[in-house]
Amino acid sequence: MHVIVTGGSSGIGLAIAKIYASRGDRVSLLARHPGRLAEARAEIASLPGSDSAWVQTASVDVASADQVSASIESCEVSFGPCDILIASAGIVEPGTFDTMPPSVFDEQVSTNLLGTVNVVRAVYRGMKSRRGGKIMVISSGAALIGIFGYTAYCASKSALSGFVEALRAEAGIHGIQVSICFPPDTLTPQYRREIVVRPAEAEILMGSVRPWSAETVAARIVRGVDRGRAKAHFGFSLAVLAYFGPLIKPPLMWWFSRKTRKIAGKSRPKPAEGADEGFYHDK
Template sequence: MQLAQKTVWITGASSGIGKALVAEAARHGANVVLSARDKAALVQVVKDSGLTPANSLILPLDLSRYKKFDAEVKTVLKKFSKIDFLINNGGISQRSLAAETQIQVYEEIMAVNYFGNISLTLAVLPSMRSRRSGSIATISSVAGKFGTPYRSGYSASKFALSGFYEALRAENFKENIQVSIVYPGFVKTNVSLNARTGSGKKQGTMDTGQSVGISAEECAQRALAGIVRGKNEIYIAGPKERFAVLLHRFFPGLFARVIRKAKVT
């Protein structure tokens, strides 16, 4: 994997898939920019990944405050002069029925998962366009390919990302900018513990599907390999989830009957 001396900026880097992406990028010799809200957690990730002050930059970021990220981009460019890969991984999930979910919960999910995500991309994009080089990736979900119960807001935010990044890819083809969308299935992380309920509180429990999902390390390895190879779409899911994607695409009526009975937590 050709990442030596490349600059890789990863959001949601304090835990789960993001932490594993940091370790994988570091293993391949990249300069890594780590962003999340918890600075202390990021410091620990740097230590765990074997990074040094010379090849890492801790840059705390709250994606819900998405109006402007220009200052953060300047900080990265000042240290590493360029951004080769931006991997938008930060986000939150949901576990609640639509009829029982307050509108404020939807607003929070969209602020973090969609507006915060694309705002950082838009801030980084000019530097990539000026160099006519760069790769932008977003970690979506198979829930961004089809809606499931208890994830109406989460699925909506991931669907929105697909539309944005597919358009961005087409618009920047001549600028030599690669855009990748990663669609993981169940991954064993704390995402379900931190998922928002209908009132906005954290669920606080681990889903059964999440607990038996693939490891964050495997997900990160496969995701980063696909991003570096320049793949447009990268699916990292088990047989049932991959089958659901195909069923939704080719037999939507049958899918609609199946998904309403599926165990999704």
């Protein structure tokens, strides 16, 4: 079996690749950084049950449709048609909407949404002709609710839900399984970079839940693929939010709004003596 994993040089993607490699599957890792890919390949090759001859890498920016098409074509020439695609590549750069440079916003949409579309497109025609294949799109728990400081990330990840739902309607008649999952905060190199610049307001919603390990998240994703699940959620709170969001989110966002106003009030400069303080009063 040939498994292609984007974002496979670290984090959840690498953890997933390790599972499939340990099963004896052929694994292709796609990511941007050649050095990290080389390290990932060596790490996988050292695992019991894996064979270095069945692990290959390709340096590619998933936001480029041409690069993706060429890389996946090369991978399929070496290891055969793609049986399973894990679309894991993604980036996050927190920041309030008005302070975020357009290039930073656009990059997150290009990588997280269009990058996923590009890799799915690259394997879809072959799966359709063979009338079989599995696609797992990795979204985020941030797709389930708007989070302060994550306008670009929430937009790009929530858009994947609509894409997958529509694609599943088309793909099912051709024997292709299309799934999506919504991981929580996960202990990855990207998470460790992100948490340093995460806004305090976002911590109100996100910081109360301990991050999951990449290995635990990966195991649940692979199990979801094995069992043909259309969606995979992680933990009670995210599952409830996914299924009962329309009921839960209005009071939750009202509570969140009150909390963020308090934070904003504390961060405002103290008015000069004798000035009108009404503007700064936190109601």
